[in-house]
Every structure is written in structure tokens, then in C-alpha cells.
Amino acid sequence: MQAWFKNVVPHKDIQDGHLDESIFAANLAEVAAGKGREIYKSPEMFFQKTFFTAGLKNIAKRVVLGLNGGQDANNRVISLQTGFGGGKTHTLISLYHLAKWGKKAINSEHTKELLATTGNPNFDVANIAVFTNTTNDAAQGRKIDGITIRTLWGELAYQLGGITAYELIRVNDEKLIAPKGLFKSVLEQCKPALILIDELADYCVSASAVKVEGSTLSDQTISFMQELTEAVSGTDNCVLIATLPASIQEIAASPMSAQILSVLENRITRVGANMKPVEDDEIFEVVRRRLFENLGDADEIEKVISSYSIMYQSLFSEIPPYAIKAEYKERLKKSYPFHPELIDMFRLRWASNPFFQRTRGVLRILAAIVSDLWQRQNSLTGSQFLIHTSDIVMANIEALTSQIIILNGSSWDSVINADVSGTSSNAFRIDNDVKELGKYSITQGIAATILLGTFGSKGQNKGVGIDELKLCMLKPESFNHNDINGAIN
Structure with a gap:
């Protein structure tokens, strides 16, 4: 019998002892911005090194069917609730690349196993919006294209459809007031659309310090999540994936943490399906x-x-x-x-x-x-x-x-x-x-x-x-x- 090191071959950086541990810290926001490590931002490299768990396959199937539209598309609001390192970010990056590739994914050697479960995408490319706790500063917003985006709804509209879609909810973004009954028109204009929201609870902790008339930006953001889940559920070819932490220990320390997590869970899971990316x-x-x-x-x-x-x-x-x-x-x-x-x-x-x-x-x-x-x-x-x-x-x-x-x-x-x-x-x-x-x-x-x-x-x-x-x-x-x-x- 051979020693293990005579039979298997580790990746080169592990062999050389030049291991950069940050390579295991996937960052969705960087991928969406076209930044970060090649292993994450290149769909070919990413899928080549990805083990398609049963959970990932099932989630991806929901997404592909949802973006394709038709009678097989259901439960298009999905929550991922696991602890630290439970596969959430890796799953979100997988879905990002799959939606971005669209029909091109059919031609890749590295997606055959995944598409055998999901079926083939029937769209060329989906419009994608990514929001994490670092996307938009709750106090200062984000400046781009001559505007300052201040809110979650502003970010999603702009990322999905540019200035044209943003104009539909510009007033709500500027006044920090969650839109009511308006976001469905954004989705209708931008579908097929995939919305990926990660670490929203952390963002809400920061937003709780921003006063909005008799409430806070955190309250408005949580209120918007109900509007968003209902808009996605009522619009064909649209899918929402939102992650939730498994416990308050994973949220920035605040007296509001437990309440924020509880309310977000109620808002998102009320109409969505909770799925687990990686089984033990x-x-x-x-x-x-x-x-x-x-x-x-x-x-x-x-x-x-x-x-x-x-x-x-x-x-x-x-x-x-x-x-x-x-x-x-x-x-x-x-x-x-x-x-x-x-x-x-x-x-x-x-x-x-x-x-x-x-x-x-x-x-x-x-x-x-x-x-x-x-x-x-x-x-x-x-x-x-x-x-x-x-x-x-x-x-x-x-x-x-x-x-x-x-x-x-x-x-x-x-x-x-x-x-x-x-x-x-x-x-x-x-x-x-x-x-x-x-x-x-x-x-x-x-x-x-x-x-x-x-x-x-x-x-x-x-x-x-x-x-x-x-x-x-x-x-x-x-x-x-x-x-x-x-x-x-």
C-alpha cells in the first residue's frame, strides 16, 4: 500500500507551503464587481473546483426554473439560513455565475453535472442585483452615474435596470421611505431578474442609527423586504435569494440584533422556502x-x-x-x-x-x-x-x-x-x-x-x-x- 502523499496530489500552493488562507474566504460583492481572486470570478475555474452538493443542485434548479418561467417555476423566494462557513456565500456565487452565463453554461464541461439536475437555462443572460452588508453605506450611500443611491431598494433597482429602473423609485430612495406597490414595475421592466441579498441583518444594524421621520432606515428596510418578497412572488422570471444568520452571534453586536433577526426571518420565510446548501x-x-x-x-x-x-x-x-x-x-x-x-x-x-x-x-x-x-x-x-x-x-x-x-x-x-x-x-x-x-x-x-x-x-x-x-x-x-x-x- 502507498502512503497518501504517493497517491493524491494537493493543489500547488498547498504543496509549496505558500498557502494564502484568504482563498477560502469567498466574497460575493467582489465577484459581482469583477474583482477578487480568479478562482471566484472566473465561472470556468469556479465550477471546476466546486463540488455540487445536493442542496446546491436543488437551489440552482429553483433558480433556473424560476428565471426560465413557466408552470414549473414555483417558490421563487428562497432563504438560506446556516451558521458561519455553512456554504451560503459559495452557493450565491454559483447562482450568480449561472444566471450571468445563461445559455452559455450549456457549453461548459464543468456545469454538466449541475445542469443535469437544473435543466438548461432558456435565457441569454439574467439581470442580477447583489446586495451585501458592504454594498451601500447606511449613512452616506453610494455615488455612481451622478446619483447617490441611499437604500436597498435604490441599489436593487439601479443594478437590475440602470438609471431607467432607478427613476421608478428615485423619490423613495432619496427620502429613505420603502416603496409600496412600486417594485413590481421594476421587476417587470428588468426580468429575467435574480436578486441576491447577503448579510442583510448586519446592514440593518448599521441602518438602525439612521433616523427616517418617526422610524429608522432599518425599519424601512425590513418593511421593504415584505414588498420585495411579494413583488418577486407575483412577477414571472424573477427569483430572490436572501441569506439569514443562524444566530445573533453572527450579527454585529447591538441591542437591536435579536429583534432585527427575528423580524427579518418572519418577513423572508413567510413566503419563501428555507433551503440548506451543504448537508453535514x-x-x-x-x-x-x-x-x-x-x-x-x-x-x-x-x-x-x-x-x-x-x-x-x-x-x-x-x-x-x-x-x-x-x-x-x-x-x-x-x-x-x-x-x-x-x-x-x-x-x-x-x-x-x-x-x-x-x-x-x-x-x-x-x-x-x-x-x-x-x-x-x-x-x-x-x-x-x-x-x-x-x-x-x-x-x-x-x-x-x-x-x-x-x-x-x-x-x-x-x-x-x-x-x-x-x-x-x-x-x-x-x-x-x-x-x-x-x-x-x-x-x-x-x-x-x-x-x-x-x-x-x-x-x-x-x-x-x-x-x-x-x-x-x-x-x-x-x-x-x-x-x-x-x-x-
């Missing part, structure tokens, strides 16, 4: 697609997975019962070249922290881990068929240690240095003193695994049991499970 298990393929340019030989992967499965069967009394089931063998295959317990540390345990960015956070950390191991591959000891929690050298992976400190406090820096990682740590000292342990850095692997399992989960699930520890660490053709017992004792 799909993160395995998202990670693999984003980090590796070559996912390896299937026969070699099967050999590795079978060897792990056979090992687990022989150790059934030492590991959790679920690890010997057929479903777990499938999880091993889905997560290759990672051990599934490594991904699940972040996907399940860390994700319970509302400030951890789920998909985006997992990608950043795993990319840094792969980069470090790839560069150290010639000095790694023991079998390296999969990447385990115990393979992590904390001192080498700033993306991981910085997240621990950001999420859990600066005191953990001294814990890592004293007990877990580095030549001054207790774990290193024990491995250095005991030859049998040091050969495979077993104590350091135990310390790293226990540390990762400390965060996120609460109550009975907090921490790592001895059976879970062995599942995280044991490898075919490597150390014995009793070596872990010895290191702990």
Missing part, C-alpha cells in the same frame, strides 16, 4: 475537491480502506462499536486521504461553537495540515496511509493554534507549549525518554488528539474516551494499541 456528510467531498488536484487511484484507495476495516474488526473490543460497521468503511472511503475522525473533530465537535466557520474553517485548518505533512513527508515515521489527528504537529500549524486561541482564549497557548507540542513540551519529553513511544511520537499524538477533542462538545460528549483515542490514532502496519495504554499509564 457532504463536507467530506467539499474538502477533497478544494484541497487536491488529483484524488488518487481508486484501487489503491480500496486497498487502504480494506486494511483499516480488517484492523478494526480485529480490535472490536478496543474501539467504538460503530467503527466495525459497514457504514464506517464507507466513511473511510468518503474522507480519504483523511481519517474521518480528523474531519469530524472540526465538523461535529468544533462546529458546536457558533463562532467556528464550519466548512470554511475546516478547509483552512486541513489545508494547513496537508501542507505541513506534504513538506515533511520524507521524515515522517510509521505508516502514512491516512492523515490522522495524531499526525498533527501543533507547533507547525499556525492556522490551527490561532483558531484554538481565538475560539477558546489565549491561556491555551501556554497549554499547547507546555504539554502538547514543541521540544519543550511534556509530550515531547516523554517520547524522547521512552524509545518505544518516541519511534512513532505516540505521546505527542495522544496529546494532540485529546486537545482537539477538548473543544466544542459539551456535557458527556466532551473530551475523548480511550476507545475513541485508539480509533483516532491506530494505523495498519504501525504501533500496537497497547502502546497507547502504556503511554497513558
Whole structure:
């Protein structure tokens, strides 16, 4: 069997150790403005590296059918409500490119899988409006084409149909008063039209400081959302996608945050369908697609997975019962070249922290881990068929240690240095003193695994049991499970 780094090939920047973590931070506003990284603004590159989750396919199908028009178009108001890094922005960029391409998408190799679900667009190009919390300053507005756009409705009208469409609601924009019954005429003039609204709750927090007669710009904006959802629902060939945060922790701190989120939820979901872009298990393929340019030989992967499965069967009394089931063998295959317990540390345990960015956070950390191991591959000891929690050298992976400190406090820096990682740590000292342990850095692997399992989960699930520890660490053709017992004792 081959080591994982002899079978898969990471993307070049990961290989070289020149990883720019911001590459995982997609920015819808930049894409709409034709700025930012090529991987996001080029539809070909973007779709080439995108794993089309079931959720993304279903959302895109709603959008294509909605823009095409006809009797199959329904539920054309869609809300996406997930936590940090839950795939919202990636989904919005996918929809932006799909609507911008229109019929051209049919000719791309990289959209065939998506269009097999959505059907083909029947329009050349859709008019698109994008509004995020950075699009328009609530206090100063945005100057363009000799006008100053002051509001959400002003932005949407201008982006969809230029000055002509803006003139239909100019007075409302200048007076900061939400239009009533007027926006449908904008949509009729500009269809097919796709409206993408992201992080509106954050914008409303800022807008709450702008007074408008007896109310605020935030109140007017929230009121407009009802007008907008009804206008979209009543106008063929128009689709609205609006994102909502999963909790108030994701909104700018304000006494108004909870109220703003609650009212927006009521306004948007009252007539719309709430959809989830990424299901939990799909993160395995998202990670693999984003980090590796070559996912390896299937026969070699099967050999590795079978060897792990056979090992687990022989150790059934030492590991959790679920690890010997057929479903777990499938999880091993889905997560290759990672051990599934490594991904699940972040996907399940860390994700319970509302400030951890789920998909985006997992990608950043795993990319840094792969980069470090790839560069150290010639000095790694023991079998390296999969990447385990115990393979992590904390001192080498700033993306991981910085997240621990950001999420859990600066005191953990001294814990890592004293007990877990580095030549001054207790774990290193024990491995250095005991030859049998040091050969495979077993104590350091135990310390790293226990540390990762400390965060996120609460109550009975907090921490790592001895059976879970062995599942995280044991490898075919490597150390014995009793070596872990010895290191702990």
C-alpha cells in the first residue's frame, strides 16, 4: 500500500507551503464587481473546483426554473439560513455565475453535472442585483452615474435596470421611505431578474442609527423586504435569494440584533422556502475537491480502506462499536486521504461553537495540515496511509493554534507549549525518554488528539474516551494499541 502523499496530489500552493488562507474566504460583492481572486470570478475555474452538493443542485434548479418561467417555476423566494462557513456565500456565487452565463453554461464541461439536475437555462443572460452588508453605506450611500443611491431598494433597482429602473423609485430612495406597490414595475421592466441579498441583518444594524421621520432606515428596510418578497412572488422570471444568520452571534453586536433577526426571518420565510446548501456528510467531498488536484487511484484507495476495516474488526473490543460497521468503511472511503475522525473533530465537535466557520474553517485548518505533512513527508515515521489527528504537529500549524486561541482564549497557548507540542513540551519529553513511544511520537499524538477533542462538545460528549483515542490514532502496519495504554499509564 502507498502512503497518501504517493497517491493524491494537493493543489500547488498547498504543496509549496505558500498557502494564502484568504482563498477560502469567498466574497460575493467582489465577484459581482469583477474583482477578487480568479478562482471566484472566473465561472470556468469556479465550477471546476466546486463540488455540487445536493442542496446546491436543488437551489440552482429553483433558480433556473424560476428565471426560465413557466408552470414549473414555483417558490421563487428562497432563504438560506446556516451558521458561519455553512456554504451560503459559495452557493450565491454559483447562482450568480449561472444566471450571468445563461445559455452559455450549456457549453461548459464543468456545469454538466449541475445542469443535469437544473435543466438548461432558456435565457441569454439574467439581470442580477447583489446586495451585501458592504454594498451601500447606511449613512452616506453610494455615488455612481451622478446619483447617490441611499437604500436597498435604490441599489436593487439601479443594478437590475440602470438609471431607467432607478427613476421608478428615485423619490423613495432619496427620502429613505420603502416603496409600496412600486417594485413590481421594476421587476417587470428588468426580468429575467435574480436578486441576491447577503448579510442583510448586519446592514440593518448599521441602518438602525439612521433616523427616517418617526422610524429608522432599518425599519424601512425590513418593511421593504415584505414588498420585495411579494413583488418577486407575483412577477414571472424573477427569483430572490436572501441569506439569514443562524444566530445573533453572527450579527454585529447591538441591542437591536435579536429583534432585527427575528423580524427579518418572519418577513423572508413567510413566503419563501428555507433551503440548506451543504448537508453535514457532504463536507467530506467539499474538502477533497478544494484541497487536491488529483484524488488518487481508486484501487489503491480500496486497498487502504480494506486494511483499516480488517484492523478494526480485529480490535472490536478496543474501539467504538460503530467503527466495525459497514457504514464506517464507507466513511473511510468518503474522507480519504483523511481519517474521518480528523474531519469530524472540526465538523461535529468544533462546529458546536457558533463562532467556528464550519466548512470554511475546516478547509483552512486541513489545508494547513496537508501542507505541513506534504513538506515533511520524507521524515515522517510509521505508516502514512491516512492523515490522522495524531499526525498533527501543533507547533507547525499556525492556522490551527490561532483558531484554538481565538475560539477558546489565549491561556491555551501556554497549554499547547507546555504539554502538547514543541521540544519543550511534556509530550515531547516523554517520547524522547521512552524509545518505544518516541519511534512513532505516540505521546505527542495522544496529546494532540485529546486537545482537539477538548473543544466544542459539551456535557458527556466532551473530551475523548480511550476507545475513541485508539480509533483516532491506530494505523495498519504501525504501533500496537497497547502502546497507547502504556503511554497513558
